[in-house]
Amino acid sequence: MTTITVNCCSCSPPPAAPAVLRPEDVYGLSCATVLPEHVNGAAALDQQMVCGKAVLPAGKAITHLGVLLSSPGRGSQSGEARLAVYSHTGGLIAATANDNKLFITYGWAYSPLEAPVSAEPEDRMIWLTALVPAYSTAQPGFIMVENPIYGEPDIYNPRGRRMFTHPGLTLLPDDVGGDYPTMKVLVPIVGVDLRENSST
Numbered sequence: 001m002t003t004i005t006v007n008c009c010s011c012s013p014p015p016a017a018p019a020v021l022r023p024e025d026v027y028g029l030s031c032a033t034v035l036p037e038h039v040n041g042a043a044a045l046d047q048q049m050v051c052g053k054a055v056l057p058a059g060k061a062i063t064h065l066g067v068l069l070s071s072p073g074r075g076s077q078s079g080e081a082r083l084a085v086y087s088h089t090g091g092l093i094a095a096t097a098n099d100n101k102l103f104i105t106y107g108w109a110y111s112p113l114e115a116p117v118s119a120e121p122e123d124r125m126i127w128l129t130a131l132v133p134a135y136s137t138a139q140p141g142f143i144m145v146e147n148p149i150y151g152e153p154d155i156y157n158p159r160g161r162r163m164f165t166h167p168g169l170t171l172l173p174d175d176v177g178g179d180y181p182t183m184k185v186l187v188p189i190v191g192v193d194l195r196e197n198s199s200t
Contacts (some may be wrong), residue, residue: 020058030060032190033128033163034145040186041069041146047079049166050187051086051127052175062117062191064187065096066110067130068143073103079170085117085191088125090177093117103132103140110192117191128189131172132174145186163187 024032033052056062061159065083081102084095096102096111103109117126163183166176 009180029190030062030191031056031126031128031191032188034186034188036068036188038145039068041145042141042143043146043185044071044139044141045132046139047132047168047170047196049129049131049169049172050163050183050189051129052163052184052187052189053161054112054126054128054191056117056124056126056191058122059119061119061193062113063194064096064110064112064192065128066190066192068188069103069106069109069140070143071138071139071141072105073133073135073140075135077133077135079133080131080172081133082131082172083111083189084129084131084172085113086127086129086176090127090175092133092172092174093126093171127176128191129176130187130189131169144188
């Protein structure tokens, strides 16, 4: 009988995948409907709920939402001023409280979510939303991307809505599903993780 000796060796685990940097990381954002360097205009928004698509990457959480304003709303407010996150299928995930100061400034305006959106192990598509109330004197102006995608039909998929609106809405719905008008502008709405130990 022949004895065979086999030397065992341990296999080291594969190296960890390198971190992937995204344009949003330059600004410390978890996600965004559109990046600031793409904006090319500004316009006032009437009372409505604006919903924009964003990708929330794996490992990223959201504690605050923000919008980019060119001018403040003025006068008495009618309807809620809120920001929210909805799932890709339309269900409400998280929202800010009604913040009467949210749209009466200019530049970046942030509001905390009532409960953070937790990080997940995989990328996910979400809707970031801004519920704009009516103001008696002037509606707030939003810095935005004006019409370049819709002007090039060969690069725009009309079935893949990027941003849509609920005209005249005064309260956040539990679901943003349904057939609502597509917007011909892209409004920057961003999500950030402002916890002390956040990597963003």
